[in-house]
Amino acid sequence: MKAPALTEGLRQLPAGDKRLLKVCFGAALIALTLGVLFGAGTAGTRAGFVDSGPLYGYRMMTAHGVSIFFYWLYFAQAGLLLAFGAVFTVPGGHIAWRPLAWTGLATMIAGFVASGYAVIAGLPLLYDAPPELAGVPSPAVAAFYLGYLLLAAGLFCVAVSGVATVLKPRFDHRIASWPVVSFAAVGWAGLLIVSSIAALNAFLPAARWALGLSPMPSDYSVGWHVLFHNMHYLPLMATVIVWYVLVQAVAGVKSVFGAHLSKIAFAIYLIFVPPTSLYHMFLEPNLAEAVRVIGSLLSLFISVPTVTVFLVIVASLEVHARTHGAKGLFGWIGMLPWRNPAMAAMGMAVVNLAIGGAFSFVLIQEKIAPLLSDTFFVPGYFHFLTVGTVTLTFLAALCYVLPGVTGHALWKPGLLTALPYFITAGLLIFGASGVTAGYLGVPRRVLDVAYDGTAPALWGTLMAGIGIGGVIMAAGLLTYLYGLFRTLWPAPAEDVAGMTLPSVAWGDVTPAATRAWAGPLSVLLLVGAMAFFTALAFEMIQALPLQAAGAMGGH
């Protein structure tokens, strides 16, 4: 079996590029490992399985958020951006401006170290670290903001190198037009650059304050919100780009709709993501009602680019499979190469995106914010996205990328194929407990929700679910990580023979009269689930023994 273009392209990269990518993914895996350990510790503390006390408990929560949400996701994106840009733009391509990329990577690693020091040495500030919480300037607080600034500066350099990697072959007239992935990579890199500037805006005044150079900034939370909003759509955009790439790797399938539609779908991320940030602020006391209404309305559109790319991919797969003899409405799904670890991870990522997406759309309705915002509903649903969708997808990509850059065969592909199901099982326990807890008012970011026994007993039970689900997820992820470290590890010889994973090659087909219902039906199902959970929230608000009049959620 021939290795897919992704693996082949990575193998042909210059040795220097490979070294850079190995360091980058190595850092990513370390960040994820630490983050998962601290996540399990946090979950265990909330469940009462371990008694860490507030200092160590909240430190673990801070360490979890910082290392996983900032460093894992951004090391991984940096590496994937450079790898995809180099491989897909032009045959025999390579990373442009590699010294700049090295500078960026080194800066990001320095940021990681600074952030680690800040978490260990200071009071627990959680990952948003508002200056008012820190209270007084100190070296540890300064390290908190400097860590983030270094991360942003490094990311900026890497993203510029990524853009150059894609643009240079075009300007050198080596290609006539960009392939879809390269096109998407430019948009992705562009958003990374915007985010790093947003980070500068958010953290520079705070860093100056923490160094004793200026008074405490009064608008920290605004800058944070702007950055934060970008920060959690970027990984989602990266996720759909990875899907687009992996579908070619596992099934040899390209979009049946032509490059144009895909390019438009990726381009609209840039248009649809920025205006939809208002919903994070629905609980803010000083937000006008009109802004809330418009904010809800705009947020409805945030799903459009993701759903569109999803539909393009699913319809393309379905059409190909039908041309190769798939039967029934869903028979084609069984024909996918499920024994491929990347396919399994991607499949679970799609399921988890649907679940997480259904819940996330409950929260964009401003009238529901007074029931669910700041409750465990939020971490309950977003782990479906951060763990179940984004992390699984990035791990799927690494199943191809690491063998490509190291020349080693993937460690135990059979086991890695099973793990996404195991992790998803843990996630379902975690998420179902968390979302239920949210509906019932359990606060997020509170380690001990007993409140001297005055809180409902069910709160504690649900937190035990968080602990159990969390431990299962952590066990699965750590095993996966072990396998990827083993793949990355220096090994005596290349193992070219072991490098191909199970796949199908459905080749190029055009959508004759084939139908493709799976995509639209899943969107229908998704909207149904959103409607259900939204209606549930409305009903619960109306049933509360409290009538509220006033600006906030006026029922």
Place this chain on the structure above:
Amino acid sequence: MTNESQVKPHFTTRRGFIAAAGFGVVGLYFLWAGYGAAPLNIFAGSGESQAPAGGGHGGGHGAAAGPSVEEFRSAAESFIESNKLPDGSVMPRRQAMAEATSMEQMDHAAMGHGPQAEAPAAADKAAKAQAPMDHGGTQGGHGETPPAAGATEAHAEAGPTDIYLMAYQWGYQPAVLRLQANVPYRFRMMALDMTHGASLQLGAGSRIIRLRPGALVEQSFTFTRPGEYLLYCTVYCGMGHDRMQGKIIVTANQPQESSHESASAH
């Protein structure tokens, strides 16, 4: 089957269909509208459903227009002082304290105004009539409008009873409130030092409230069932966050014929 239909793609695999289906989730809007949470005709504006019915601006003009932390603290302290019970809990007496400008007059307000039940229907009407043009005057609680004669004033005097609540690292004052069911209260809340929550656990679910430091937040609440409700912080505020809690004890009260605002809520 004709030749054409074999060449022509099925509609589910056409670009236009995919692009349109990409907008599918926007359909959720109709559910919102069904629950009255979104205007059906967006161009008609949000109309009366958005009209604040009391304390409508919820500290909407931020700290600039509202009282300072110090002003709020002294108003809250005199509120506690004049309503304190021997066990340390606070039980506000049921009379009007909705004077616009008079945080300091609170002490005097304790006497002299008729009970709120006296003019319920009028108050309700006044609230409705007034709401659309209310932009931070008497009801906002931090305007400078002097008490005027006439219907507006009558409404103001018969308005909900004021409750003051301070949130700080790490606790609430008053920590225990005794209120009555089916009586409208206007909660005037402020975080004194940094961001906190002042959320209410109400049986099945909660009412989550976020307070930004120095910003007055006003919300009018009527508890419709007696019970003991947990007051707790839902914004991480440091290592004592977990112990930041209070209690609201709501006791039964003979229902006042349609006097409270809930009658107009839907």
